[in-house]
């Protein structure tokens with residue numbers, strides 16, 4: 001059941017206390033309460049997702065991140081050197097479902113090599129691609145697209161599952177003219193941009209049809225799927241909203257191992273304590289989880305002491321190693337009326353399309369703007385590799401992602417037709433951090449995503465722009481494209497760097513702030529079983545434990561971490 005008020009809860013002591021009802025937290029809550037003998041309480045700081053139309057209609061997703069609102073933590077980064085010292089918004093959802101309730105819904109797993117690297121660094125083969133594939137299948141419920149179109153040749157059914165929980169589908173409405181342009185590019189430039197039937201097969205390189213966490217024309221979030229009606233009625237599953245966890249309480253150290261007595265949270269201005277008889281599980285995400293640890297005295301001893309926080313467990317890696325992908329845009333005006341722009345420019349047309357969505361959950365609003373994704377590598381002979389070791393997990397792992405779709409980049413051009421590409425550096429070498437500004441746990445943490453700090457990331461961003469322009473050099477675009485909205489190709493390297501610093505942003509995919517490492521490693525925050533090093537009864541299951549950024553958007557990787565994490569807990573307490 002979902003509760004709004006702490007006084008309605010059937011008690012504050014449960015087998016498991018889960019902090020955060022996001023991508024990971026809801027998976028863990030669902031899977032643990034499959035056992036009727038386990039009771040779980042999820043503490044979520046944010047508000048309900050129920051009836052929030054911008055979190056339901058796929059095309060409206062950008063509305064929730066357009067500016068400060070009650071569904072957001074409304075964070076801002078520290079000044080980013082790589083962005084001309086700009087402080088930029090850093091979106092984190094403050095609602096049931098966490099960022100899966102407001103994210104871009106793009107469903108990408110990354111490469112098999114990404115996960116094999118996780119297995120290598122943690123010395124746990126259970127984190128390899130082959131071992132995790134069954135967990136991707138537990139998560140994913142492959143679903144017919146909203147328009148029921150013939151999807152043969154657009155994906156490989158052998159690498160998908162129809163028996164999971166979270167809906168994933170191909171686009172539910174079409175842009176045939178534009179889509180033909182993209183597919184024709186793969187024929188004209190088969191070496192650089194080969195067609196890939198399914199980029200979620202473990203071998204993403206090439207151009208494939210976009211897959212999204214959308215089902216029946218609506219967003220599928222961890223709240224709508226894992227807390228769906230058939231699960232939320234379980235008598236052993238409790239979710240409390242408006243409950244912001246400040247810290248872990250009552251540390252006791254026995255033989256060098258710390259155990260915490262409970263979790264402190266605030267609701268309506270009062271503080272409460274929840275207790276776990278088996279485990280406390282932190283699933284507050286890459287920003288929230290390290291912040292809670294630091295506020296609890298778990299982190300770098302010297303830094304905490306300087307803030308007046310008593311050190312309980314000296315784990316210098318907490319909040320460090322923050323890894324985030326930088327993204328940049330390019331757009332072109334085009335000689336085609338078959339783009340999303342007329343719908344955004346004409347209120348009557350917009351209302352008609354919205355009415356269609358309301359009536360049948362079909363039409364252009366069942367989608368994102370993008371139709372395909374191109375995954376590509378930097379050229380092996382790139383000069384950057386003279387000084388930098390290739391950060392990709394292997395030769396079948398992309399460095400660059402180009403999301404391609406119709407519509408102007410801003411969505412508010414008064415007239416004209418456009419196409420827009422989003423370029424992402426998937427394998428950044430820059431690192432940032434999550435730290436505290438004070439010893440008040442309700443002060444927002446200092447968020448430094450470390451965007452575009454390194455030469456590699458700046459080089460790869462410039463290359464991602466060149467690759468995007470190369471894509472539209474295929475002959476098929478000749479009469480289609482009118483002109484770039486800003487000509488990035490004619491710029492000097494210095495001018496392009498300046499453009500990038502002024503226009504790039506972090507992709508909101510932060511990982512690794514409480515990273516998993518091998519049991520005997522001298523760094524890291526959790527062991528391969530996701531238990532916090534040096535603590536007992538405390539586990540972390542969310543994007544923060546990811547040891548290396550996968551060449552992907554991060555919801556599918558987080559879901560798979562949570563599916564396996566829940567199994568590790570069940571194994572321990574069976």
Ligand SMILES: Cc1cc2nc3c(=O)[nH]c(=O)nc-3n(C[C@H](O)[C@H](O)[C@H](O)COP(=O)(O)OP(=O)(O)OC[C@H]3O[C@@H](n4cnc5c(N)ncnc54)[C@H](O)[C@@H]3O)c2cc1C
Nearest residue numbers: 020022024045098099103104105106245285288543553555
């Ligand atoms: C704007 C945006 C767009 C994105 N687009 C995509 C995309 O298209 N595809 C993709 O794969 N990924 C995307 N992502 C990333 C993806 O959504 C995240 O990687 C994923 O949700 C991380 O899951 P998580 O469980 O670690 O954290 P979250 O999903 O963030 O969940 C954490 C939860 O914990 C709660 N919480 C935090 N602190 C506390 C506290 N102190 N007390 C109680 N509760 C707390 C939060 O309110 C939140 O509900 C996007 C992210 C954002 C922000």
